[in-house]
Amino acid sequence: MTCLKPEGVQPAATGAGGLDFNRFEAMEPRAPAMTPARFRNGKPVKDANVTPQGAYFPKYNILTPHMRSPDYVQMSTAAAITLGLVPGQMHRCSCTRCLNLLLTYPEGCRANCAYCGLARHREAERDYADRNFIRVDWPAVPMEEVVDIVARDVAHKPGGSPFHRMCISMITHPNSDEDTVTVLKKWTDRIDPSAIPISILSNPTTMMREDVARLHDMGSDIFTVALDAATPAIFDRTRGKGVQSPHSWKKYWEVLLDARDIFGPQKFGAHIIVGMGETEHDVLNLVQQLVDLGGHSHMFCFFPEKGSLMDHLPATPRDQWRRVQLGRYLIDYCGARVEQMKFDEHGRVVDFGIPKSELDATIDSGIAFRTSGCPGKFAEDISACDRPYGDSPPSNIASYPFALEDVDIRKVRSQLGMNRPGESYVPGEEFDTIDDD
Ligand code: SF4
Numbered sequence: 001m002t003c004l005k006p007e008g009v010q011p012a013a014t015g016a017g018g019l020d021f022n023r024f025e026a027m028e029p030r031a032p033a034m035t036p037a038r039f040r041n042g043k044p045v046k047d048a049n050v051t052p053q054g055a056y057f058p059k060y061n062i063l064t065p066h067m068r069s070p071d072y073v074q075m076s077t078a079a080a081i082t083l084g085l086v087p088g089q090m091h092r093c094s095c096t097r098c099l100n101l102l103l104t105y106p107e108g109c110r111a112n113c114a115y116c117g118l119a120r121h122r123e124a125e126r127d128y129a130d131r132n133f134i135r136v137d138w139p140a141v142p143m144e145e146v147v148d149i150v151a152r153d154v155a156h157k158p159g160g161s162p163f164h165r166m167c168i169s170m171i172t173h174p175n176s177d178e179d180t181v182t183v184l185k186k187w188t189d190r191i192d193p194s195a196i197p198i199s200i201l202s203n204p205t206t207m208m209r210e211d212v213a214r215l216h217d218m219g220s221d222i223f224t225v226a227l228d229a230a231t232p233a234i235f236d237r238t239r240g241k242g243v244q245s246p247h248s249w250k251k252y253w254e255v256l257l258d259a260r261d262i263f264g265p266q267k268f269g270a271h272i273i274v275g276m277g278e279t280e281h282d283v284l285n286l287v288q289q290l291v292d293l294g295g296h297s298h299m300f301c302f303f304p305e306k307g308s309l310m311d312h313l314p315a316t317p318r319d320q321w322r323r324v325q326l327g328r329y330l331i332d333y334c335g336a337r338v339e340q341m342k343f344d345e346h347g348r349v350v351d352f353g354i355p356k357s358e359l360d361a362t363i364d365s366g367i368a369f370r371t372s373g374c375p376g377k378f379a380e381d382i383s384a385c386d387r388p389y390g391d392s393p394p395s396n397i398a399s400y401p402f403a404l405e406d407v408d409i410r411k412v413r414s415q416l417g418m419n420r421p422g423e424s425y426v427p428g429e430e431f432d433t434i435d436d437d
Pocket of ligand 1: 109110111112113116117118119120171172239
């Protein structure tokens, strides 16, 4: 049985060199090794050509069947649990609200992003469909089966489908643009986009403006671009020339601006990973730029993904991450501006620039510290895409995939160094009252 639950209480993460932030100089990825020709482009999987039998669950180094989109898609373990395809429970979550459908091919993603478990440099080590991505396994399921289950739930389940949003996540592959269209059509032929709105997590490297327009015309609601890096230098080092990967900051911005024109205000956004060497000022400046364009930012806390080129580096310290989460929420949803905030010589936030009573109320509502992403059906500032434990273990949560309770707020306040008078947090106390069967 799959159970996403605490692995033992861990102290708050400390950054590179024992600092409370991850410095640029300390966050250098390893250089990718050369892959022997016999492992390239999914050759072992394609040569064996094993026919898939229904859903496939990652087994690691047992040859995976020959599965490819648009017939097959991968989904997060949380989505597979929510669909009833995998038995299991998630720590303090009954389900996930976003069905992420990831395109899949034996050749895998042709990019080589340094922080990513799906990257090309892993070809010799693990078949594509067995690779971990944002800390979890991604089962592969026939697209028809996914649509059958969700269409049935929308039509017949009391309360409808548990999913508030579906997201097609593209990867870097020559067929990815066309297959995204086919997967989208398979979905919209059976499921009304007004019942479950659709997001596209794009792959700008292979896309043109007309591709963005086509996905909009077919019923997609929100279009996102995974910039991931907060500055051009970090982008180039982690997903461009620095790791023999094809992406460019310029092309990503071109497609982001196409999305702004085509999808319109509040309907486009960018993913940003915090803690890969940028300063807090860098990332909040980018958040402000996105808000000024009419879009949103979706934040991820850097976690050293096993098997990636950055798996030897420290996760983002919790104090850095909480300051950025709070600053981002204030800019994205509360009308605050980065120019009002004050930063120290390392670019760390030292003053959020709003009255203490407002800051206290924002912290105590807890929403700023939840997973950020495209909205679901609860509220505009609550993400459907809750990605349970995608950027941290449950023992030291970075993005909360559930509404924070009093103990969680006290923990966050202690990480921010902003305890209320007379209040404190005792490490691990949130687990004392939780049944983790
Ligand atoms: S393009 Fe996306 S899936 Fe491919 S390696 Fe980069 S982050 Fe991973």
